[in-house]
Amino acid sequence: MPRSPLPFLPTTPETRASVLQGLLIATIVIGGLYFGREVLLPLAVAILLSFVLTPPLLLLRRIKVPRVLAVAVVVITAFAIIGGLGWLISREATKLAAELPSYRATLSEKIKSLRESTSESKVLEKAGDVLTDLQDQLNEPSPDTDAPQVGDAADRPDDQPIQVEIKEPDPKGLALYQSIAGTLLPPLVTAGIILLFVVFILLQREDLRDRLIRLFGASDLQRATSTMSDAATRLSRYFLSQVLINATYGVFIGLALWAIGMPSPIAWGILAMLMRFVPYVGSYIAAAFPALIAAAIDPGWTTVLMVVGLFVIGELTMGQVVEPMVYGRGTGVTPIAVIGSTIFWTWLWGPLGLIIATPITVCLAVLGRHVEGLGFFDVLLGDQPALTPEQSFYQRALIGDAAEATYQAELALRDQSLEAYLGGVALSGLKLAERDAARGALGANQMERIATTVNEMLENLADFEPRRWFDKLRHKPEKPADEEAEGLASLEAPAEEDADAEHVIPRDSLARGWHDDVPVLCIGGRSMLDEAAGAMLAAVLAKRGLGAEALPPDEISAGHITTLASTKAKAVCLSYLGLGSGPAHIRYLVRRLRRLLPQDTLILVAYWHEEEDAQAMKSLKETAQADAYATTLHEAVEVIINAATGEAPNGDTKAKTKPEPKDKKAPATAA
Numbered sequence: 001m002p003r004s005p006l007p008f009l010p011t012t013p014e015t016r017a018s019v020l021q022g023l024l025i026a027t028i029v030i031g032g033l034y035f036g037r038e039v040l041l042p043l044a045v046a047i048l049l050s051f052v053l054t055p056p057l058l059l060l061r062r063i064k065v066p067r068v069l070a071v072a073v074v075v076i077t078a079f080a081i082i083g084g085l086g087w088l089i090s091r092e093a094t095k096l097a098a099e100l101p102s103y104r105a106t107l108s109e110k111i112k113s114l115r116e117s118t119s120e121s122k123v124l125e126k127a128g129d130v131l132t133d134l135q136d137q138l139n140e141p142s143p144d145t146d147a148p149q150v151g152d153a154a155d156r157p158d159d160q161p162i163q164v165e166i167k168e169p170d171p172k173g174l175a176l177y178q179s180i181a182g183t184l185l186p187p188l189v190t191a192g193i194i195l196l197f198v199v200f201i202l203l204q205r206e207d208l209r210d211r212l213i214r215l216f217g218a219s220d221l222q223r224a225t226s227t228m229s230d231a232a233t234r235l236s237r238y239f240l241s242q243v244l245i246n247a248t249y250g251v252f253i254g255l256a257l258w259a260i261g262m263p264s265p266i267a268w269g270i271l272a273m274l275m276r277f278v279p280y281v282g283s284y285i286a287a288a289f290p291a292l293i294a295a296a297i298d299p300g301w302t303t304v305l306m307v308v309g310l311f312v313i314g315e316l317t318m319g320q321v322v323e324p325m326v327y328g329r330g331t332g333v334t335p336i337a338v339i340g341s342t343i344f345w346t347w348l349w350g351p352l353g354l355i356i357a358t359p360i361t362v363c364l365a366v367l368g369r370h371v372e373g374l375g376f377f378d379v380l381l382g383d384q385p386a387l388t389p390e391q392s393f394y395q396r397a398l399i400g401d402a403a404e405a406t407y408q409a410e411l412a413l414r415d416q417s418l419e420a421y422l423g424g425v426a427l428s429g430l431k432l433a434e435r436d437a438a439r440g441a442l443g444a445n446q447m448e449r450i451a452t453t454v455n456e457m458l459e460n461l462a463d464f465e466p467r468r469w470f471d472k473l474r475h476k477p478e479k480p481a482d483e484e485a486e487g488l489a490s491l492e493a494p495a496e497e498d499a500d501a502e503h504v505i506p507r508d509s510l511a512r513g514w515h516d517d518v519p520v521l522c523i524g525g526r527s528m529l530d531e532a533a534g535a536m537l538a539a540v541l542a543k544r545g546l547g548a549e550a551l552p553p554d555e556i557s558a559g560h561i562t563t564l565a566s567t568k569a570k571a572v573c574l575s576y577l578g579l580g581s582g583p584a585h586i587r588y589l590v591r592r593l594r595r596l597l598p599q600d601t602l603i604l605v606a607y608w609h610e611e612e613d614a615q616a617m618k619s620l621k622e623t624a625q626a627d628a629y630a631t632t633l634h635e636a637v638e639v640i641i642n643a644a645t646g647e648a649p650n651g652d653t654k655a656k657t658k659p660e661p662k663d664k665k666a667p668a669t670a671a
Contacts, residue, residue, distance in 0.1 A: 046197030092267030246276045277355040287311035337381040393429035402456040422536040423633030434577035451528035505545040520548040525576040534575035571602040
């Protein structure tokens with residue numbers, strides 16, 4: 001197969017062409033977004049404003065207000081608020097600029113005091129002197145420069161040109177109005193385009209929804225409608241809630257700054273509201289400006305600390321208390337996606353892109369969740385795990401990361417038992433490895449690494465006891481009233497016990513011969529992956545109080561199988577993730593084990609495929625002639641425990657005992 005000239009591209013020509021085509025499309029889309037920003041940016045802002053204004057519009061429509069009048073009321077109110085905020089910012093900024101010269105003396109005194117406080121340490125002074133010397137050297141003209149030296153006219157040579165500086169006069173009359181128009185018209189035109197888009201989007205709301213449904217696919221109305229509904233509801237709720245929360249935050253900051261005597265508190269409140277649209281750091285950036293003014297107006301540091309404290313308290317309250325209550329489970333995107341989209345849209349569309357970055361990201365994530373062709377958006381931006389628990393376990397085992405595999409298992413064991421985790425996640429991950437091995441994508445070294453990782457993880461979990469603080473509240477048994485624990489008494493030590501501890505088999509309930517250290521042998525059928533699955537069964541049995549040992553497939557090879565004749569084990573489990581050469585091999589192996597092992601030894605065949613391969617399991621049961629069969633970890637555990645305690649199988653777990661062969665006579669009983 002030809003090697004790709006770029007190592008990160010697939011080597012298959014078809015997949016390489018697909019990747020290059022995707023990169024080309026992405027480049028064209030990003031270029032179109034950048035060069036078409038004059039039209040696309042107002043359209044995006046208008047769409048987001050439409051999401052914000054849709055709830056009040058529907059409220060007016062619900063009380064029988066005509067559509068045109070309702071749209072006019074909502075749009076006029078919204079733009080009046082936006083215009084009023086802009087006018088307030090302009091007025092407060094002008095007032096603050098006029099007051100700034102009066103703060104110069106206080107700020108100079110603060111800088112002087114800072115210099116005096118660091119006089120004992122000359123580090124800053126020396127660093128400043130070095131920087132000053134470097135600047136002087138850089139500004140010093142070169143001796144051989146052709147630039148004329150400043151001096152008297154008599155010292156200048158006759159052929160030296162005279163430097164001329166051209167100054168344009170200040171604009172007057174019509175030129176002044178043209179200069180003002182050139183400054184004001186672009187934002188006014190953008191605002192007018194946004195207003196026009198908002199009006200028509202709200203007026204044609206249902207028609208636009210139907211067209212988008214047709215665009216996404218009229219053949220699947222359910223999915224298209226679900227997509228539109230989910231996107232509209234999520235964005236409307238998120239952006240409207242964000243506007244209200246940020247407005248509340250701005251009002252709080254403005255009132256608090258007014259209460260402590262800060263100048264222009266309205267401007268700082270509006271700035272705090274706008275900057276809070278920037279995720280994570282916007283509020284703290286907004287705090288820098290009033291903190292600087294506080295340092296200029298107050299000879300001490302009390303006002304500065306109060307300003308910083310107000311911003312920190314307000315942000316923590318909004319971010320940790322109010323937003324979780326309003327948003328619930330969140331916006332559906334990951335924090336890294338929010339940060340990345342903020343940087344991308346700010347670079348692409350400037351300050352307005354900074355504000356609308358998160359809503360756009362939410363919309364793309366929702367579309368990726370419902371539209372098959374845009375599924376990569378859900379993978380890149382969505383807050384759902386990129387890999388299933390089974391895939392994640394397989395990936396960790398494949399790279400030999402036993403520490404991370406153990407950590408994931410410990411997190412899962414806080415909510416479920418070891419048997420449930422190993423049977424539902426770890427064993428399913430080994431099935432993925434078995435499929436890769438069956439198609440030749442997994443080498444012997446990789447299988448050995450997986451088996452080693454699984455064994456190391458099981459060793460780490462052997463003594464792990466997760467803390468489940470609220471188990472006693474979730475699974476509280478019925479008790480008489482006089483026995484009920486009061487207060488926090490129900491959360492004492494018993495709540496920290498392992499969920500498997502109550503299922504430990506008492507030693508006195510075990511049948512004869514099951515008290516030995518290793519009454520159960522779990523042997524891998526064909527490969528090290530089978531051995532790893534057997535090790536999981538052995539770990540669960542050890543948690544239940546039965547000694548078990550996992551053995552490699554070499555123990556049942558032709559040269560070593562005879563060593564099992566001396567074993568004292570009461571049960572032998574043959575572990576298979578795949579049948580390999582078929583049930584005939586297993587039947588031959590069972591026959592050899594039956595001749596070698598004591599008569600009362602249980603032979604269990606565990607084929608870990610549940611209902612995925614029903615025909616193979618049926619054929620296995622018909623030909624293998626084992627004592628019992630299991631397809632899940634729970635079934636295998638129940639079969640062995642029933643044999644160890646002498647109980648009959650119950651529930652869905654049925655050990656299918658085979659009749660004795662016809663040529664084997666029943667032992668004679670004493671008269």
